[in-house]
Structure formats: structure tokens, C-alpha cells
Amino acid sequence: METLANLESFVRSAENHSFSEAARQLGLTPAAVSRNVAMLERNLGVRLFQRSTRKLVLTEIGERFLFSTRGNLEALQAAIADITADDNEPAGVLKVSMSPTFGLSHIMPLLPAFLAKHPRLKPEWHFENRAVNLVSEGYDVAIGGGFDLAPGIVSRTLAPAHIVTVASPGYMAGRTPPTNPSDLVAYSGIVMRSLRTGRIRPWTLRNATGSEMAGPLAETIIVNDPAAMREAVRLGLGIAMIAVADILLELERGELVRLLPNWYADAGAISLYYSSKTLMPAKTRIFVDFVADEFRRQRLAERCAGSLG
Incomplete structure (x- = not known):
């Protein structure tokens, strides 16, 4: 054998x-x-x-x-x-991939409670802005958006990936707020270049009535990471379009303000990705359920919905 x-x-x-x-x-x-x-x-x-x-x-x-x-x-x-563990307690390495901005804001704070319940698990968490290959790279779970659902991989939605326009209170002091998306070009824009495509993605905004309009931003500052874009906005360097999930805490604390509150762009969903094989390891199942339950308990899906204004 x-x-x-x-x-x-x-x-x-x-x-x-x-x-x-x-x-x-x-x-x-x-x-x-x-x-x-x-x-x-x-x-x-x-x-x-x-x-x-x-x-x-x-x-x-x-x-x-x-x-x-x-x-x-x-x-x-x-x-x-x-x-492998006594009393069916899961054990071993739990290898997870997640974006740095989203992971540090929403997943890392869950770790103390998770480890208190499952002390025999050893987290190996990779913070990276890319869509990993779960099978060939040996990941148990990936968290993010824009993954291709390869055969044998399933997703479980955590929250919407809604893009909204934000600025710091200091930057907007003395400036007239925009009244529609076409006004955005008049402000200093902070934009992000995609690591995957090398391009700066344009966003089309929509409102509750279903109307759509391009949201042009001046390319005043270009970065390649959501956290850097958020920090540049927080420092009062201009306005940016960022996923609500990546700036939720700053919005709720008043460190950033939302412009055009009735307009947002839909970039899909933030999801948990994992193998759909019949005998899913207990560690994977427990982690997926724990994260999903916490997102439900904290109402994060609702709080991250840019469509709610």
C-alpha cells in the first residue's frame, strides 16, 4: 500500500x-x-x-x-x-487566501473567537490581491470577488461588492458636493490600476430608479491597492470609488463621507470559495459556517450595500 x-x-x-x-x-x-x-x-x-x-x-x-x-x-x-483529532475536534492547518484590505478589516477580527472555539486549528492566512487556484495551490478557502468557478469549486456569498464615491470631510470643506456622476471629473481623482489587467477600470453608476451614468474620475493619483487608495482619500488628496466593505468602518466613524449617496456601481459579490467535494474537511466546513454566521450576526451584508444610500 x-x-x-x-x-x-x-x-x-x-x-x-x-x-x-x-x-x-x-x-x-x-x-x-x-x-x-x-x-x-x-x-x-x-x-x-x-x-x-x-x-x-x-x-x-x-x-x-x-x-x-x-x-x-x-x-x-x-x-x-x-x-485526526479526538472527539471530532478539527485540527491541522487552515490555509485561506483573502485580500489585505477586506481581510484585515472583517476577517482578522473574527480570529480570536474562532480559535477560542477551535484551538487545534492552525491558521495560515495569505493576504493577497489576486484570485488564487484553490486546488493547485492547496488552499482550503479563498475570500474575495471575481473568482472563476472552476469545476468542483463553489461560492457562498457574504456581502455585495458595491462601489461608492467617497472623500474626506477635510477635502470637501469649502467645495460644492457633486449632484450627479458627471460632476466627478471636476475633482482630484484617486484611481486604482488592476494588478490583473494593468488597466484602470471605469465605473458606471446606477441609482434606485435604474438610471445609469458613467462616473468619470480625473486620474490625479494612481495606486494598485485598495488600502492605499483608502489612505489617500483619508489624507484629503481627492475622491475615489471604493467598495463599501473596504471603507465601512471609516464611513461609520465619519472619517470619510459618501458623495452621491443615491448612486453606486455593482461589482458583484464578496464570497467564500471552497471545494464542493463530497467529503469536505471538517476544518473547512466549520470555518465557512463560522464566517457566514458572523457576517449575518453583524449585518455586514446590509451595511456593505451601497444601494441603501
């Missing part, structure tokens, strides 16, 4: 075409991953990879073995994760 370590090393190496990347995901050295794969090949009596100095390539037999192994391996990992 093959060990789980050998099978995990093979599957991650095949998915990433690299022993080094597989080692990073598994918390091993590249030499250990290579050794596990070599042992698997020796025990099976077949060659699974064609090795070169550039990358790993599966042999025909290796491709067949990967196809038949990967789903079963995930089920086995989930089954093991569910029974």
Missing part, C-alpha cells in the same frame, strides 16, 4: 510540473518530494515523469495514474482530516 506522502508528492508535482513548487505547498524540501515520487515509481514499477532541467512532464502512464488518483486522494485527505 502506497503512503499518503508519496501520493501527495506525485499529485502536487504533476499539477505544478515542479518538485520545488510541490515542496512549497506540502511544507517539504524538494529533495524529499523527489524522493517520495521516486519511491512511488519504484513500488509501482513504472516511470511517471519525464524529468528535465526545465520542468517535469508526465509520461502517458503518469497521466492515466494522475487522472485516477487525484479525486480519490482528495477524498482520502478529507476523510483523514475529519478523524
Whole structure:
């Protein structure tokens, strides 16, 4: 019977075409991953990879073995994760990806209560402005918006991703507030360049009656991170269009003010993303339910809705 370590090393190496990347995901050295794969090949009596100095390539037999192994391996990992702790208490590493701005504002504050209930879990939280690949990068959960729902991945909505126009009270002092989106071009604009596309995204605003209008911002300051955009607005450098979730606390404390309160842009939803496999690890299920329950308890979906004005 093959060990789980050998099978995990093979599957991650095949998915990433690299022993080094597989080692990073598994918390091993590249030499250990290579050794596990070599042992698997020796025990099976077949060659699974064609090795070169550039990358790993599966042999025909290796491709067949990967196809038949990967789903079963995930089920086995989930089954093991569910029974590794006494009294069904989940244990192990909980690897989660989330955007820095949203994660620090809304997810990190939940950690003390979560760990108090589940002390055997070890959070490994990655704060990054990108859509990760949950399967190939070994994440249990991702939190954000704009993810492609690859086969086997499901989403659970937490809050709307509504974009609103904001400024600091100091910046607006002595200035006439805009009355419709077309007025925004007259102010200093703080905009964000997308890390994924390299472009500055234009927003079309809508109101409660269904009318739509472009919201042009002068590109006075350009950043590539929502937190930087929020800070620039807070410092009184201009106005910006930001997701309510990223500035909710500042709005509620009065540090920022909303302009055009009847207008917003809809950027989709902020969701939890995780595997839909039948035997979901207990740690994943518990985390997803905990976060969703807290968002419901704190009415965060309603508070993040720019459509409410």
C-alpha cells in the first residue's frame, strides 16, 4: 500500500510540473518530494515523469495514474482530516487566501473567537490581491470577488461588492458636493490600476430608479491597492470609488463621507470559495459556517450595500 506522502508528492508535482513548487505547498524540501515520487515509481514499477532541467512532464502512464488518483486522494485527505483529532475536534492547518484590505478589516477580527472555539486549528492566512487556484495551490478557502468557478469549486456569498464615491470631510470643506456622476471629473481623482489587467477600470453608476451614468474620475493619483487608495482619500488628496466593505468602518466613524449617496456601481459579490467535494474537511466546513454566521450576526451584508444610500 502506497503512503499518503508519496501520493501527495506525485499529485502536487504533476499539477505544478515542479518538485520545488510541490515542496512549497506540502511544507517539504524538494529533495524529499523527489524522493517520495521516486519511491512511488519504484513500488509501482513504472516511470511517471519525464524529468528535465526545465520542468517535469508526465509520461502517458503518469497521466492515466494522475487522472485516477487525484479525486480519490482528495477524498482520502478529507476523510483523514475529519478523524485526526479526538472527539471530532478539527485540527491541522487552515490555509485561506483573502485580500489585505477586506481581510484585515472583517476577517482578522473574527480570529480570536474562532480559535477560542477551535484551538487545534492552525491558521495560515495569505493576504493577497489576486484570485488564487484553490486546488493547485492547496488552499482550503479563498475570500474575495471575481473568482472563476472552476469545476468542483463553489461560492457562498457574504456581502455585495458595491462601489461608492467617497472623500474626506477635510477635502470637501469649502467645495460644492457633486449632484450627479458627471460632476466627478471636476475633482482630484484617486484611481486604482488592476494588478490583473494593468488597466484602470471605469465605473458606471446606477441609482434606485435604474438610471445609469458613467462616473468619470480625473486620474490625479494612481495606486494598485485598495488600502492605499483608502489612505489617500483619508489624507484629503481627492475622491475615489471604493467598495463599501473596504471603507465601512471609516464611513461609520465619519472619517470619510459618501458623495452621491443615491448612486453606486455593482461589482458583484464578496464570497467564500471552497471545494464542493463530497467529503469536505471538517476544518473547512466549520470555518465557512463560522464566517457566514458572523457576517449575518453583524449585518455586514446590509451595511456593505451601497444601494441603501
